[in-house]
Amino acid sequence: MHSLAVPFSESAQPPMFFLLISCFSFILISKSLSHSLILPWKSEIGLLKLSPLSCEQFSNFVTSWFRRGSLAISLVMPLRKKGCSKKVVNADEKGEISLLDLPDLALECILERLSPAGLCNIAGVCSSLRERCQSDYLWEKHMKQKWVRVIGDATYRGWQLRIAQRKQSIVVDPCMQKGLLKLVQKLQPISWVRSNFQGRNKSKNPLTVDSIMTWYLSLERGKFSFPSQVYNRENGHIGFMLSCYDAEVTYNSETDTFLARYSPHGRQMTEDGIPWDRLRAPPVNTSAYELYLSDCLNDLRPGDHVEIQWRRNKEFPYGWWYGVVGHLELCNGIEHHCRCHKNDTVILEFNQYAPGSRWRRTTVNRKNHREEGDEVDGFYGGIRKLYKEDEISMWKRHWPSQMLE
Secondary structure (H helix, E strand, O other), X not given: OOEEEEEOOOOOOHHHXXXXXXXXXXXXXXXXXXXXXXXXXXXXXXXXXXXXXXXXXXXXXXXXXXXXXXXXXXXXXXXXXXXXXXXXXXXXXXXXXXXXXXXXXXXHHHHHXXXXXXXXXXXXXXXXXXHHHOOHHHHHHHHHHXXXXXXXXXXXXXXXXXXXXXXXXXXXXHHHHHHHHHHHHHXXXXXXXXXXXXXXXXXXXXXXXXXXXXXXXXXXXXXXXXXXXXXXXXXXXXXHOOEEEEEEEEEEOOOOEEEEEOOOOOOOOEEEEEOHHHEEOOOOOOOOOOOOOOXXXXXXXXXXXXXXXXXXXXXOOOEEEEEEEEOOOOOXXXXXXXXXXXXXXXXXXXXXXXXXXXXXXXXXXXXXXXXXXXXXOEEXXXXXXXXXXXXXXXXXXXXXXXXXX
């Protein structure tokens, strides 16, 4: 491996000492990590309240490093480069310091600040670092930061099923394995079989099938499609404004967008180029063909924000449509005199449609509401009351630029 060497003179002034300490971590983890991420080490170590033993270890490490007279850090080799060496050179033989000479806590602090790409690069150095970089603890943070907005429980269940299928597919019958080995021995010399067997054992370990890192990379590389919901499907077609439909989506890292595959019913089966802000994780575990059992009907009052299931006919899947609870016709709308919440009839308004439109208002019975409607106006299903401000603001963000007819 190549190395970088920075000479150090014992007669150097204290400012140079602190400068080299600041630059140490930056050189250590490659150019991909910005200098600003490493400078907070001192404060971070203080916040972590290191034990006296950890501080002593780190102090001894820095002291021994400067006594050697030079700093030599192995450069990080990308994981995808097949020709790079995976062996760790003995640092004591060459008077150099490798990344593995860092105390565990210091190394963990570095890895926590790496991006997913940085972790993949570090994992390509050696088997020891590969094991550390595959830690679920490190990748769980990246999963939450990037994917939690668009994946839900159904995605996790789908991934667990895929893991089970993968593990089952790699199980080989022992009898079959012995038979194959005997056949190979007949066709090839024993030395060839032994050398290939040893070479396979020395090859780098693959990613752990059930690790969060494997899940993250499968999503990132578009190798794992997952159920999600798309706002204003078909690129904001007028017939789907302020709706949200289930779809199987695949991520495209080159464009940072998604490909959606909708239910087989409808005019368009797929839609490409969907940005992140048009996706959300399914809020409930009810499939698109099942009626959602409403549990909020008795709590609905004028002004409440809701989503309601709607479908064109009974063969089509449900989509979720945004609306608000309105006042009864006999109510004057004054809050202190309003008794609409005492009435069994609930008015739902869809204000994206112009007054007088047949889609502007509908009514449901709060006591015995089930699916209601017909083949002309469609069928209204379950109702969700929106309590979170971020859900409401997301709907308003997709409000049409002009009133719909």
